[in-house]
Amino acid sequence: MTVESTAARTPRRSAGSKAGTTGTKRTTSTTKKAAGAGRSAEPALVQLLTPEGKRVKNAEFDKYVADITADDLRGLYRDMVLTRRFDAEATSLQRQGELGLWASLLGQEAAQIGSGRALRDDDYVFPTYREHGVAWCRGVDPTNLLGMFRGVNNGGWDPSGNNFHLYTIVIGSQTLHATGYAMGITKDGADSAVIAYFGDGASSQGDVAEAFTFSAVYNAPVVFFCQNNQWAISEPTEKQSRVPLYQRAQGFGFPGVRVDGNDVLANLAVTKWALERARAGEGPTLVEAFTYRMGAHTTSDDPTRYRGDEERLAWEAKDPILRLRRYLESSNHADEAFFAELEAENEALGRRVREAVRAMPDPDHFAIFENVYADGHALVDEERAQFAAYQASFADEDGGK
Template sequence: MTTMHTLNPTADPATDIDEVARLIRADGTRVSDGELDPWVDDVDHAFLRDLYRDMSLVRRVDTEGVALQRQGQLGLWAPCRGQEAAQVGTARALRSDDFVFPSYRELGVGLVRGAEPADVVLSWRGEVHATYDPQRMRTAPPQIIIGAQSLHAVGYAMGIQRDRGGEIAVAYFGDGATSQGDVNEAMVFASSFAAPVVFVCSNNQWAISEPVTVQARFPIAGRAPGFGIPSMRIDGNDVLACLAAMRWAADHARSGAGPAFLEAVTYRMGPHTTSDDPTRYRAPEDLEVWAQRDPIMRLEALLKAEDAWDDAFEAGVADRADELAAAVRDAALHARSREPLAVFDDVYAEPHTALAAQRRRFGAYLDGFADDEENAR
């Protein structure tokens, strides 16, 4: 098996942005691609507006999440600004019964799959029972361990095979995860058993502070055929190309032909997480270049060029984005955290001496803060 789309195996994984499949250029011009076009021939202006709305909502919630963390309402936040097209486009190509295994940055995938406002913030506060119902959203809880979800997705896909189901599993991960054993082992199993799974690598150019050129000498999508998995390298800032590519990949996996692999070439415009300072390791001119490739701006340009944009639509999207952001903020501000010592309550069904000792030590630690507060007065 080979790649579905022509891939230059010697392309630089970071700089050769033109070595990708795309349908919308950075300036909003619609271009043709013989392999992608058939997968989006049903996409009309209404569908494009829906994609624009979804990406705008993701960006607005992402902005709110960063603000809430900076204000002390969340412990951490993993921004996805700049990656909206890769997330929304691929997620919109899935069926409702497909099962998704995301990393911690797939906010857009979660919102497309039906996440409620509380679902996207309470886990970042560390609240008990903070995550969503995986069965309702057909989406596993976000995985923090890098690449581990790829194995989970393949295992689930092998279960689908044995149940003779018609759905697929999807694993999302970043470029850095492809250097982990888990992702490579997952591809071995997926290929060997022809599992109905799609691997989606969001190549945002940075694995925390390590550039993709340290992770790979050549395009990441070129690795998959070595496992016998067809792959495609797409413009991750082109939501239409992401939709088309995922439709191809999902159809391939669902047909019984085995796994498929997508590399969505995009850029992480913000920090790795809110505990990171990207100004220490990347040049500001890189941000300027990628700002011109913004996924939301390019779709807006296309809609305007095709007379599918008006003030009412723009205002409606802005209002809906503000409403959703307000609901997210309300969910965070009205969350009621348990008392710190309650973290020990549900560890064991019966009393445990070691746990009791840990509770006493933690209680003494907390009492130390009370002394500091009293001295401050």
């Protein structure tokens, strides 16, 4: 049974309501009426692990995690715990003035670790600016993610070294980059796949629609992984789409599936399925990871201005790390020694991140002028001279020091 047939046979829920939430204060009755037109039940949702840590059987997707071992489960838990700690340290560093900005992934660890661990080494990833967990899975040192946010480099890692592209700040553009790369893979005869990450807000961008069109027409081996964390900064998903996001794929001619974004096993299984489709020449897939951003959009955002505490508390009860820990404990796959050892590793990572950020050297102030034209340019030379005079003025104010 395909995902398309599952979705078609399962009652759907109105876009004006969210599974597991208490709604939002900003939604008006008019919006709810328009968004819910023609739909009255909940969309299909792939789930293999409940918030209480109980395994759920799913005949279609269990086979993709059938061979997962206790070591694998502990590894997934470790990935999520350490990613959350790194993310928390980065947020704290920004508050202390060590970073200019930070986009937290708090609450989205299962979506990122589950999908990231589904990838093969030869697959290629196009992230946004929040995929810290996927970067972890690709072997990118977490301290390398911080250089751009500290303003000391333009990325911090070699994309070809880990098949993990640099963070993309322009909303949605990476889906086009991923589609073009996937089309190139097909031309080269490779059997690898591409995955593009984006959020529910980016799904409203024209670039994403264009990427869907080109990927479908050219049968590109690309997986579009949408982390629907319910809020595009301050706008709820129901104000962006009258249908669940995964259903948009149907209009472009490829399958879409909604997965419980806080269930690491479901994200692993669904992403494996989508990647295998791509490698087999069956074209693109849209995966909507239905999750929640428990923190701010970025450290410049105040989520208390547009959403209530009751919504966040409802999602905290579905915390992705807590649910896997419950499963590990109930299945006797992890003991207290494991958790104690992980906590020590957690503390060590926090110290390493803090020390690494503060040790980052300041960039050469004039480096910005060196990478504009290969052979130089009169206007750039003029701007460099003006900047040099500006910098020298500070030395003059300090008595030449």
